[in-house]
Amino acid sequence: MTIYFDHNATTPLHPGVLEAMMPWLTEGYANPSSLHRSGRGARAAVEAARGQVANLVGAHPSQVIFTGGGTEADNLALAGVAAAARHPSRMIISPIEHPAIVDTADALAAAGWQIETVAVDDQGRVLCDDLAARLAERPCALVSIMAANNETGVIQDMETISRCCRQAGVPLHTDAVQAIGKHGFDFAASGAACASVSAHKIQGPKGVGALIVDRHLPIDAIVHGGGHEQGLRSGTLNVAGIVGFGAAAARLGEHRDQEIAHMRTLRDQLETGLDAMPGITRFSPHAERLANTCQFAVAGYDGEGLLMLLDHDDIAVSSGSACAAGTGEPSPVLLAMGVEPDVARGAIRVSLGPGNTLAEVQRFLLVLGRLAGGTGGLPGGISASVLTG
Numbered sequence: 257m258t259i260y261f262d263h264n265a266t267t268p269l270h271p272g273v274l275e276a277m278m279p280w281l282t283e284g285y286a287n288p289s290s291l292h293r294s295g296r297g298a299r300a301a302v303e304a305a306r307g308q309v310a311n312l313v314g315a316h317p318s319q320v321i322f323t324g325g326g327t328e329a330d331n332l333a334l335a336g337v338a339a340a341a342r343h344p345s346r347m348i349i350s351p352i353e354h355p356a357i358v359d360t361a362d363a364l365a366a367a368g369w370q371i372e373t374v375a376v377d378d379q380g381r382v383l384c385d386d387l388a389a390r391l392a393e394r395p396c397a398l399v400s401i402m403a404a405n406n407e408t409g410v411i412q413d414m415e416t417i418s419r420c421c422r423q424a425g426v427p428l429h430t431d432a433v434q435a436i437g438k439h440g441f442d443f444a445a446s447g448a449a450c451a452s453v454s455a456h457k458i459q460g461p462k463g464v465g466a467l468i469v470d471r472h473l474p475i476d477a478i479v480h481g482g483g484h485e486q487g488l489r490s491g492t493l494n495v496a497g498i499v500g501f502g503a504a505a506a507r508l509g510e511h512r513d514q515e516i517a518h519m520r521t522l523r524d525q526l527e528t529g530l531d532a533m534p535g536i537t538r539f540s541p542h543a544e545r546l547a548n549t550c551q552f553a554v555a556g557y558d559g560e561g562l563l564m565l566l567d568h569d570d571i572a573v574s575s576g577s578a579c580a581a582g583t584g585e586p587s588p589v590l591l592a593m594g595v596e597p598d599v600a601r602g603a604i605r606v607s608l609g610p611g612n613t614l615a616e617v618q619r620f621l622l623v624l625g626r627l628a629g630g631t632g633g634l635p636g637g638i639s640a641s642v643l644t645g
């Protein structure tokens with residue numbers, strides 16, 4: 257059986273979520289915009305799910321704009337605020353953002369926007385003094401800083417960040433895709449003007465997410481059409497996906513505290529084991545991190561090579577962000593933290609889920625210890641060329 261340690265990339269669909277979705281994939285096929293009885297039934301299911309998502313993230317249901325996932329929510333936040341601004345001006349992001357933010361910011365830069373990057377420390381924490389200084393300099397249309405990082409798991413001090421933004425009168429967007437399941441996120445308390453979330457990171461279906469929006473925020477649609485979702489995201493609603501998102505949110509709300517405690521126990525065991533091994537560099541060890549995430553490098557190994565060796569032992573991990581996988585490039589997140597490129601290239605990310613067990617962590621440590629200590633040799637059929645040194 258595969259040991260699945262890649263929950264920051266995606267999570268298994270919870271059986272209860274699938275059950276909730278099934279009627280809307282079969283007989284409940286009506287368009288929720290249709291006025292007939294079947295359409296009204298689908299609409300009621302969507303609105304119930306909206307309430308469940310709103311409840312999980314401490315928002316009002318009217319603030320939940322369903323999208324086709326976290327990436328689209330991030331795009332809507334930045335490009336939507338840009339679309340509402342009369343002229344290109346300035347946005348501030350952090351260097352540890354997900355590509356959904358970084359690449360959208362790049363596209364805006366190509367359209368004349370000034371994009372600035374706030375500094376982070378060697379643990380990957382945003383330097384709030386730098387943010388405050390940048391905000392004091394010139395007007396700014398939006399700040400976008402993620403609540404928790406997908407690679408290192410580092411949790412940002414959203415209270416201070418949002419206070420900074422509020423004092424400068426600048427709206428804040430936060431990518432809370434990783435935070436909601438493994439830390440918690442409360443939109444009202446966060447002080448953010450908009451926040452991105454995604455269903456498949458919390459045992460819901462892929463291809464559905466939401467931008468939580470304070471409707472005082474000037475923001476325009478980036479997907480135009482029939483005016484769905486208060487005009488902010490046109491397109492026939494993905495009823496089954498949205499119902500699944502709602503069910504996943506409701507389930508998480510009930511179990512999150514126990515699940516976080518369980519994952520933290522396993523993660524601490526994992527890190528105790530790693531710290532006893534030679535040649536391991538753990539990233540962001542001094543920062544507050546998601547309870548399930550541990551990123552590290554093994555001396556002499558290239559991350560993707562080590563990933564394949566672990567895969568050979570039926571252990572699924574990531575070498576960083578799933579979105580950057582296969583590029584062979586060191587993680588920009590680690591580089592922004594000042595990690596040397598050669599060390600960053602060795603990064604492996606373990607992201608645990610509520611279904612993982614201590615036995616799995618122990619087996620992982622055994623396999624890794626054999627590889628890191630070099631005593632067990634390479635598994636058959638794996639070439640030594642995956643080693644860097």
Ligand SMILES: Cc1ncc(COP(=O)(O)O)c(C=O)c1O
Binds near residue numbers: 327356434456463465
């Ligand atoms: C922090 C973060 N933001 C955004 C996304 C994109 O979400 P989705 O896969 O739903 O498009 C991810 C997924 O990897 C993520 O980790």
